[in-house]
Amino acid sequence: MRYGMVIDLKRCVGCYGCQLSCKAEHGTQPGVFFARVVKREFGTFPNTRLTFLPLLCFHCGDAPCVDVCPTGASHYREGGVVDIDADLCVGCRACMQACPYGARSYNDEQRAYYPGQGLTPYEAARYSEQNVGVVMKCDFCIDRVRAGLEPACVANCAARARTFGDLDDPKSEVSHLIRLRGGEQLQPEQGTNPSVYYLPPA
Amino acid sequence: MSMLTTHDRVLADLGATWRPQRQWIEGRGLWLIVGHFLSGVGAGAWLFGAWLDDGPTLLAAIVVVALAGVCHLAFLGRPKRFWRMVRVGSSWIARGFVGMSLMLPAAVLYFLFPTGAAGVLFLALSVAGAALLVVYKGNVYAASKGVPFWNSPVLPILYATYAIRGGLALVLLVMPVAGGGFERHGLALIELWVAVSAAVMLGFYLAVMRQTNLAARRSVTELVRGRVAAPFYLGTLGVGLVVPIAIGVAGLAGPLSQGALALVAALSLVGDFFAKYAIAKAGMYVPIMPAGRA
Numbered sequence: 001m002r003y004g005m006v007i008d009l010k011r012c013v014g015c016y017g018c019q020l021s022c023k024a025e026h027g028t029q030p031g032v033f034f035a036r037v038v039k040r041e042f043g044t045f046p047n048t049r050l051t052f053l054p055l056l057c058f059h060c061g062d063a064p065c066v067d068v069c070p071t072g073a074s075h076y077r078e079g080g081v082v083d084i085d086a087d088l089c090v091g092c093r094a095c096m097q098a099c100p101y102g103a104r105s106y107n108d109e110q111r112a113y114y115p116g117q118g119l120t121p122y123e124a125a126r127y128s129e130q131n132v133g134v135v136m137k138c139d140f141c142i143d144r145v146r147a148g149l150e151p152a153c154v155a156n157c158a159a160r161a162r163t164f165g166d167l168d169d170p171k172s173e174v175s176h177l178i179r180l181r182g183g184e185q186l187q188p189e190q191g192t193n194p195s196v197y198y199l200p201p202a
Numbered sequence: 203m204s205m206l207t208t209h210d211r212v213l214a215d216l217g218a219t220w221r222p223q224r225q226w227i228e229g230r231g232l233w234l235i236v237g238h239f240l241s242g243v244g245a246g247a248w249l250f251g252a253w254l255d256d257g258p259t260l261l262a263a264i265v266v267v268a269l270a271g272v273c274h275l276a277f278l279g280r281p282k283r284f285w286r287m288v289r290v291g292s293s294w295i296a297r298g299f300v301g302m303s304l305m306l307p308a309a310v311l312y313f314l315f316p317t318g319a320a321g322v323l324f325l326a327l328s329v330a331g332a333a334l335l336v337v338y339k340g341n342v343y344a345a346s347k348g349v350p351f352w353n354s355p356v357l358p359i360l361y362a363t364y365a366i367r368g369g370l371a372l373v374l375l376v377m378p379v380a381g382g383g384f385e386r387h388g389l390a391l392i393e394l395w396v397a398v399s400a401a402v403m404l405g406f407y408l409a410v411m412r413q414t415n416l417a418a419r420r421s422v423t424e425l426v427r428g429r430v431a432a433p434f435y436l437g438t439l440g441v442g443l444v445v446p447i448a449i450g451v452a453g454l455a456g457p458l459s460q461g462a463l464a465l466v467a468a469l470s471l472v473g474d475f476f477a478k479y480a481i482a483k484a485g486m487y488v489p490i491m492p493a494g495r496a
Contacts, residue, residue: 090279094346
């Protein structure tokens with residue numbers, strides 16, 4: 001079993017729904033992004049093209065962040081999910097320097113979305129002192145997956161651009177899509193063997 | 203206001219093609235650079251002090267490495283958990299922590315009880331710890347796959363060279379105070395040799411990184427004519443290499459005074475710090491997408 005995700009760049013419309021649903025699911029603070037969308041405009045008018053690239057932790061099979069972690073806080077979980085044990089993290093941020101995809105965020109202090117007004121009830125309920133001074137990242141919503149649900153970004157993708165499943169199962173939808181549409185990993189030359197594949201936009 | 207500034211900067215960085223690394227240079231990140239600088243100087247000085255059997259140098263080395271440990275703790279997000287950093291299987295940070303944990307107690311014990319079989323054991327342990335400290339930080343940077351400018355086997359050699367040089371500089375600084383009886387001209391020659399080695403190594407490193415990939419080339423550009431150019435030219439090259447090498451070459455004609463040697467040592471230390479500062483600040487992450495309008 002190896003959990004993986006396929007993101008269809010032909011379907012993605014850059015609505016940022018994945019980014020927002022992730023923030024809602026995990027209650028992350030300002031400046032902390034588990035999922036994000038990078039937007040680029042290429043060409044000159046009238047021949048321009050807008051490209052979106054949804055990003056998240058790629059849960060690499062050979063994750064450099066796990067190798068450099070001095071405490072074992074960064075580790076592999078079931079299904080190849082790369083996770084951080086907040087109780088073990090010392091906040092050295094070596095994993096952030098090791099990740100070629102910028103998938104990790106350092107939470108240096110408790111921040112509110114409305115500065116000077118304190119925490120909203122939602123923030124007070126979701127933020128945890130445990131997460132201050134440590135590195136945070138996407139965990140493929142492993143608690144949802146265990147409960148039989150899809151990760152929040154997949155479940156809330158309005159364009160159904162995301163598919164989640166078992167990469168080791170040749171009959172799974174993700175494996176089928178990768179085979180059928182020529183799914184590619186981002187920057188395979190890094191040698192990290194990401195579990196997230198992109199389907200080409202055209 | 204500060205929240206908005208930080209938040210906006212994070213957003214700007216995440217959307218940018220070229221993202222500068224900020225974690226190990228800005229805010230508390232500067233403590234890490236100071237810690238790396240001090241640990242190299244202290245470990246190098248311990249090796250020289252053990253070789254020369256010079257008590258004041260050994261004492262200075264212990265103090266400097268202890269300060270380096272404090273700086274590392276000041277950098278950590280969760281310093282109270284520092285003792286967990288022992289996963290030495292693949293982490294150079296853990297190896298550095300083990301090196302410091304090995305060196306400091308053994309060094310103190312050797313300083314107090316230098317004779318007999320116990321003295322030999324303490325010395326061996328402290329030298330092993332110091333050697334680990336000399337090599338660890340370059341490897342910490344080199345293991346950073348996200349920052350191609352650092353991800354090079356040349357960097358550990360460069361940082362080890364700087365650590366040796368920093369250690370010698372501390373010996374030269376302590377010498378006028380302690381009145382060490384060793385031969386000044388010989389130390390001046392070693393200092394000149396190590397300084398020239400560091401200069402050659404730095405030039406080689408930058409030449410290699412310029413050819414490696416776009417992100418590394420971008421970092422080199424930042425270093426030689428970008429936002430890191432001032433500390434690089436003034437601190438690393440001018441104060442740290444050109445002036446000490448010039449004084450060292452002048453010293454070939456005749457022995458340098460203790461004051462001149464101390465000046466060379468102080469300049470070398472400043473240059474050592476700025477080498478680490480500039481290389482850390484020039485680090486850029488691998489671009490996620492090709493350049494375009496964000």
